[in-house]
Amino acid sequence: MQLLQLQYFLTVARIEHMSQAALELNVSQSSLSKTIARLEEDLGVPLFDRQGRKIKLNAYGEIFAKAAKEALVGLDNARSQIQNLANITEDRVTVSVMSSKILPHVFKSFYLKRPNVKIHQSILPDSVAKERLITGEIELCISNSPITGPDIIWLPVLKEQLELIVPHNHPLAMFDEIDLKQARHERFISYQSGSTATNMIEKCCHDAGFEPNIIFEGTELSIVLQMVNEGEGITFYPQYSFLEENLKNTKRIKIRNPDCYQMVGFAWMKTRNYSYVAKQFRKHMIHEFEEINKGNS
CATH class of the missing domain: 1.10.10.10 (Winged helix-like DNA-binding domain superfamily/Winged helix DNA-binding domain)
Known part of the structure; x- marks a missing residue:
């Protein structure tokens, strides 16, 4: 029965x-x-x-x-x-995320399991996300740069490759793949969502053997990419960004050498007593990102 x-x-x-x-x-x-x-x-x-x-x-x-x-x-x-x-209130889970085309599918797969839970999502600079994580205003932070602190757990999960993105009329646009050192004399536009984002760009360039000429530094990736679209310089394009469709005047170029990537990870407070739903949400998100990472291996 x-x-x-x-x-x-x-x-x-x-x-x-x-x-x-x-x-x-x-x-x-x-x-x-x-x-x-x-x-x-x-x-x-x-x-x-x-x-x-x-x-x-x-x-x-x-x-x-x-x-x-x-x-x-x-x-x-x-x-x-x-x-x-179990302290389930069927209310909402608060999370800060980076811009990524992965997230809509992952959120949808969570709703299939728990359709009554409300997800309150925001995109915050890492410094703000860290502060709100500590105060309890958000329960989970997903970012492409480490969020660390005495009581913060940071779990890197997904390796996100970086490509070069240049204006379509740029001399490098004739290539589909390059060594990054070929861009050593170019004007770089960088984005810094957190304390290590610019270091990531600098590290890639240093690994290629040069110091990047950074002419502009912003905190919003969409603005940085639009500046590339307007022909003001070049930058790095994260593998899972969903912003490419708005960049009609650009070309993405694979980087052959060095291996340029950033780690996407999860941050939460180890000292906070999270609800059952918040724990299940975190577990689901980490699992889904790990599966994507396995698929890329």
Whole structure:
């Protein structure tokens, strides 16, 4: 006997009409009829008296309907008690993220498991995200630069490759792949979402054997990329950014040498007692990012 059978049975008992009950349940009449028939077969007795299109509970059905209602109420009460015990309020999870085309799919896969949880998402500079993480205004931070502190756990999960992005009429645009040292005399536009973002750009250039000529430094990647789109310089393009469709006047170039990448990771407070839902959200997000990272290996 299945929970769905009980729910279907009680709907038919209340409406006393098979086709109207099927309409309310958003199932086909034949599927509903088969479900009720299987239930009656399991019990070994009919539960309804059929009078044309109208159906009505018989004596067996009255007894079973009373027991089914009590069972569903009991299960619902147990669910509430378990959620209270686990500190589940079905309210919201607050998270700060970086701009990434990965996130919509990952959020969707979480909603398939917990459709009643509200996700409050923001895109904050890492310094602001760190402050709000400490104060408890956000419960999780996903960023492409480490967020560290005495009571902060930082877990790097996903290796995100970086490519060079240049104006389409730039001399380097003739190449699909280059050694980064070929860009040693170029004007770089950098973005610094956190304390180490610029260091990441500088590290790539240093690994290639030169000091980058950084002419502009911003905190918003979309603005930096638009400046490249306007022909003001070149920069690095993160593998999972969703901003490329707005950059009609640019070309992305793979970097052959050195290996340029940034690590995407998760930060949360190790001293805070998070709700069950917040823990499950964090576990889900980390798992999904790890699976993407495995796919890239």
